[in-house]
Amino acid sequence: MKRTILIIAACLASFGPLRAQESIDEVLLLVEQASKELQAQRKLTEAQKLEAKTGNSLENPSVEFENLWRRPVPGNNSELTVTQPFDFPGAYAARNKIAKLKASLYDSEGAEFRQQLLLQAKELCIEIIYLRQQQILLGERLSNAQRLSSVYKQKLETGAANILETNKISVELIAAQTAANLNTTTLKARLQQLSNLAGGEPVNFTATDYPTESELPEYATLETLYMEQSPELQRLADEHSVNLKTITLNKALALPKFEVGYRHNYGLEGRFNGLLVGMSIPMFENKNKVKAARAQSYFSDTKLQSAKLNSVTILKQLYEQAQTLRQSAESLQAVLRNQNNIELLNKALDAGQISVIEYFTEVSTLYQSRETLLQLEKDYRTATAQIYRYEL
Secondary structure, eight states, X not given: OHHHHHHHHHHXXXXXXXXXXXXXXXXXXXXXHHOHHHHHHHHHHHHHHHHHHTTOSOOOOEEEEEEEEOSXXXXXXXXXXXXXXXXXXXXXXXXXXXXXXXXXXXXHHXXXXXXXXXXXXXXXXXXXXXXXXXXXXXXXXXXXXXXXXXXXXXXXXXXXXXXXXXXXXXXXXXXXXXXXXXXXXXXXXXXXXXXXXXXXXXXXXXXXXXXXXXOOOOHHHHHHHHHHTOHHHHHHHHHHHHHHHHHHHHHHHTSOEEEEEEEEEEETTEEXXXXXXXXXXXXXXXXXXXXXXXXXXXXXXXXXXXXXXXXXXXXXXXXXXXXXXXXXXXXXXXXXXXXXXXXXHHHHHHTTSSOHXXXXXXXXXXXXXXXXHHHHHHHHHHHXXXXXXXXX
């Protein structure tokens, strides 16, 4: 799926920003293209990889020139020395390997950041769909309360209803209006958050229903995919590999350094040319660096193993949670099919078969059940989005 999104992004880039996003995948595509944070992360990754390649060249050569003279006897003596120091050859091989491992590490960090951002966008889309479905339900509740308020005001004037019944309906009207307004405000805020994730681009996300999803596969299959394609675990594995190679580097740096050069001397007795060879023994400079690298490697390995255990635990919790939510939603749907709907309750109230108190008791239960069903469906979609995060 990740490759498919990238291919679609490349094909649509020439057509400019998307004007309408009717599905969650289209929103994720827009975020992938326009997110300022993702663009900044890509530049950071590029800079980090370039920086990782530096530092493995030879040290700068050293040039010295001496001009000595003596007094009162005329004459002088000049000497030019050019030297080039270098580490033990194994150090350069280790640094080159570390640079490649760091490049992989930075790519993993970028992939982890991208996945988190797209998951955040997907969860926002799920909440927006939920709020729109909630708005339909709240609109129905408000419309029903407005109708009852109008009817009972007329009944109150004719004496067919009492003030207690009218006040009860007025309270319901205010509650319905407040709930609908708050839901609208929250929906606007979530759309703005989605636009912010897309770098400020307007997001015309029009979906009102969740995309069709197949049932969850067997847990073992999910766990394998989840662990293999986790950028977080890949980042920690790359970090551990860097630390392991750092041990090799510090061992190489504990070996003698060499220095070769050329010396030219021109004095009273004539010219002299020669080679310069030297060796530096790192007795103090790299003390305890190998021990420190081993400790860091042990820490990174422990952190990796802990992250694997945590990932398995989280996935199991999400899997069980998703199954429970799905079962609860299906059970509640079956119950709601057998409940009296609002239209039947309105007819019974208008016919005087039930009182206003009985009516609102039944209506409140019905609306609460439908709101619970919407919440269950939203929570289920959020859980599956987190389970399938490896596809982003």
